[in-house]
Amino acid sequence: MVRRTAALMGVILVTSRSFSDGDLDLVERAARAGHRILRGPAHHDLDELRSLLHGADAWIAGTGPVTEAHLAAAPKLKVVARYGVGTEAVDLAAARERGIPVTNTPGANADAVADHAVGLMLAALRFVPDGDRRVRAGDWGVRRGRELGAATVGIVGFGRIGQGVARRLSGFGSRVLAADPFFPVELVRAQGAEPVPLDELFRAADVITLHAPGGQRLVDAERLADMRRGTVLVNTARGDLVDEQAVAEALRDGTLAGYAADTLDGDTAAHDSPLLAADLVDRVIVTPHLGAQTTQAVDNMGSLSLDDVIAVLRGAEPAHPVPVPQEMR
Incomplete structure (x- = not known):
């Protein structure tokens, strides 16, 4: 693996339990792109996440809430990639106000x-x-x-x-x-x-x-x-x-x-x-929310979310942006 200096590395906060838990090594894929994966709690408790958010360049978020307060605690944040399809737990309007694109993984599961x-x-x-x-x-x-x-x-x-x-x-x-x-x-x-x-x-x-x-x-x-x-x-x-x-x-x-x-x-x-x-x-x-928990779905969700994060961090447009509803604009 090509070594990269810390100055070139982006920090990707991941709060999905199953990220990179399938057949694909997505942590390694992120490292090859020059980024470091940092794990956080899936429940998104702000007190526990605050210090992690402070240094995060990107956030691959699970099903927990992504509120205006979470975003305010992340001054370097450039993208929120929802690991899954639903975005009702994400404050899309607050993300838009901060210029932070939100993505999801349509069809992955x-x-x-x-x-x-x-x-x-x-x-x-x-x-x-x-x-x-x-x-x-x-x-x-x-x-x-x-x-x-x-x-x-x-x-x-x-x-x-x-x-x-x-x-x-x-x-x-x-x-x-x-x-x-x-x-x-x-x-x-x-x-x-x-x-x-x-x-x-x-x-x-x-x-x-x-x-x-x-x-x-x-x-x-x-x-x-x-x-x-x-x-x-x-x-x-x-x-x-x-x-x-x-x-x-x-x-x-x-x-x-x-x-x-x-x-x-x-x-x-x-x-x-x-x-x-x-x-x-x-x-x-x-059943305990296991509908999307197949090896194939985990690989799909992880790949789509990570690819969008890497794209944004290199200055490109993500492939799966979530539009802000008209009433939130």
Whole structure:
């Protein structure tokens, strides 16, 4: 490796746990470009990050908050690269005011999350986790499930992940509905799905899978009341999309047959979520945000975020800039 002097090196703060944890050595890639990786806590606690931010030239940020206060603590910062797709935790307006571009990694984990969403559908429809628990307790009694190919599946949000789910469902033979106000209906049809309004999707689907941005409530008591009895709801997007208390009540009264999610509202702080109640264990499946945790997705997210950081630090434009919404300008 070519040695570089400290004066030429940029410091890249990384607060994503899985960065360079796949098959690719991204720490070495950064070093070859003349930069040093500095690790920080994934929760982004400002007191713990302050000294690290002070010397950082770039920040590859995980899912924790990136606030105006964080940016103010980083006088040398030239770019924030969000390790993932969602940017709702980043103060885009504050970054713009400071002239700091924000990037993300669109599509890097789409296949991984689409796989996981379909896996959760199958697990819920066929009672896989409950069956495993029963066998371990000596109970070989069976619960009759449903086939995915016989179901009408509604996809809420038809971006890269939603489209990936639709492609996978084509192999099962499911009827696929899609609701996305920002995606052209002719392109929805070209992907093998039927474009429908959101309310119609919730009324017509046997399985509903959420792939919409956070910061909105899509599933509440009113919408649950309009669903088909026995619907399965899957959420690999954001916990705040659903009213968890309303979902728990719908599971108890049979409106929902199952809820399978890769997230809870508040995530690791959600130990008291109503969906974790003991009486719902046979109808609720929760995984710990592992939808994007495949070797391939980790390599993709790390590569895209690091490449954008290196580009900015050498004075070039990043390949995946996040635009500032009009209302923030």
